[in-house]
Amino acid sequence: MIQKFKNLVASGTRFSLSVDEWTSVRNRRYFNLCLYVEDGEVFNLGLIYIPGKCGAEETKKMVEDTLKRFQLDFEKHIVATTSDGPNVMKKFGRESPSEMILCLNHAIHLGVVDTFYKETGYIRSFELRRYR
Numbered sequence: 001m002i003q004k005f006k007n008l009v010a011s012g013t014r015f016s017l018s019v020d021e022w023t024s025v026r027n028r029r030y031f032n033l034c035l036y037v038e039d040g041e042v043f044n045l046g047l048i049y050i051p052g053k054c055g056a057e058e059t060k061k062m063v064e065d066t067l068k069r070f071q072l073d074f075e076k077h078i079v080a081t082t083s084d085g086p087n088v089m090k091k092f093g094r095e096s097p098s099e100m101i102l103c104l105n106h107a108i109h110l111g112v113v114d115t116f117y118k119e120t121g122y123i124r125s126f127e128l129r130r131y132r
Contacts, residue, residue: 002071018082056091
């Protein structure tokens with residue numbers, strides 16, 4: 001992959017990056033990093049373990065270190081970063097050298113889940129009445 005990235009960078013290609021947090025069944029947290037190229041090609045850079053508390057500065061450092069492992073520079077090679085919208089990622093976006101695009105699908109999904117699946121919500125109370 002490193003050689004592929006060298007060839008793409010030599011041809012003037014710049015990348016987009018997506019950062020998403022994932023929690024395992026064992027309640028361990030990870031970041032997944034994916035690089036996107038203009039022609040639609042996607043490179044998954046893998047999961048990065050998040051040890052303990054992780055603020056915006058730590059997130060930025062983890063992303064920079066991972067990109068360096070693949071001989072990429074956050075400032076030179078990344079045009080934009082996409083992530084969900086928690087406050088940590090908003091701050092990460094303000095401090096990162098690339099443009100930040102927050103994914104609104106996450107917010108919409110959380111709103112729908114909150115509306116339909118609360119214990120006192122319409123759907124849940126309807127289900128409880130139906131099975132009694």
